Amino acid sequence: MSRFQQIFLDIESDILNQTYKAGELLPSENKLSKKYNVSRETIRKALNLLLDSGYIQKKQGKGSIVLDIKRFEFPISGLTSYKELEEAQNINSETLLIKNQVELLPEHIASLLKVTSNTKVHAVIRGRKVDGEAVILDKDYLLTSVIPELPDAEAKKSLYNYIENKLGLTISYARKEFVVEPATQEDRDLMTLHGDTHVVVTRSEVHLEDTTLFQYTESRHRLDKFRFTEFARRRPPMDTNSTSLI
Structure with a gap:
């Protein structure tokens, strides 16, 4: 760096x-x-x-x-862990580690990432409780070829802290998708939805500094709890008269 x-x-x-x-x-x-x-x-x-x-x-x-950054509850751009947002915004939150085990990457994700169906990952599911209610369900898949070990204590605390500070890897960039989807049975079982029929879903393919893909993450959010924002800055239009093709 x-x-x-x-x-x-x-x-x-x-x-x-x-x-x-x-x-x-x-x-x-x-x-x-x-x-x-x-x-x-x-x-x-x-x-x-x-x-x-x-x-x-x-x-x-x-x-x-x-500038006032309190509006950046869940920024669209940038790579920020939930733990970092929790600390920065003083969120009264609790993380529940529901699952952390090595298994094969689900076939639909393997196809999306263009990796083999026998790719092994750490499958991590965590629930985020805010003010006593489960409002986020985080599902992470980390390639064991890049992250050989993932202790429960580290999975519960902060994946990125473990990867960067314990393993010495540099997390660099991600491709993100934001959609609203019908709530699944898993959402209804593990989240406090109060009858909501849909959730906000963010999916990310995350890469290291050397471009190595190491993580696929799916974060499912209750509709009423979080706002997703982006900081936009206007750029002057390109002067087409000053450009040329060679």
Whole structure:
């Protein structure tokens, strides 16, 4: 990981835990370059990542203003674990580990991922209780070829913390899908739906820094509990007069 990405993650953490509060200015580029002992160009790259991620707004003559991130309950973009969201947003939550065992990847998922039907995975099912009600059902499939062992304690606590900090792997990107689907019998058995007939489903194929696919995840959410949001920033239209094909 490059230095400016490390600085981005450090400042992101400070914004999430409200060391830097909404409406406040970040330290100047000069102060940040001294703090991290890097060039101002490196700081600018980190600030540009914060800008693109919706954490700050740059204002000429003032600096970088921290934006209100409380609206980012479940951001569409980015890769954030439930544990990180729970801590950042002070969610009164409990995780129930329903299943953690090695088995063959379900055939329909193997076909979707274009892997062989005899691919072994850690199949992990976790229920998320918020204020005493089960409102999320997380189903994860992690390839044993990449994640050889997965203790119950780590599966219950945080998969990404275990993968990154214990196994030393770098999680990089994911392809995501968001749909509304009829609730299954499993949803009705394991979630507190209050008669809801549908749930919000997010599906992700997650890759490491070297592009290795290591995880397929399906997260099923009760309709009334969570809002999925994205930070969008308008880009100036491309000047077609200045482009050419060679």
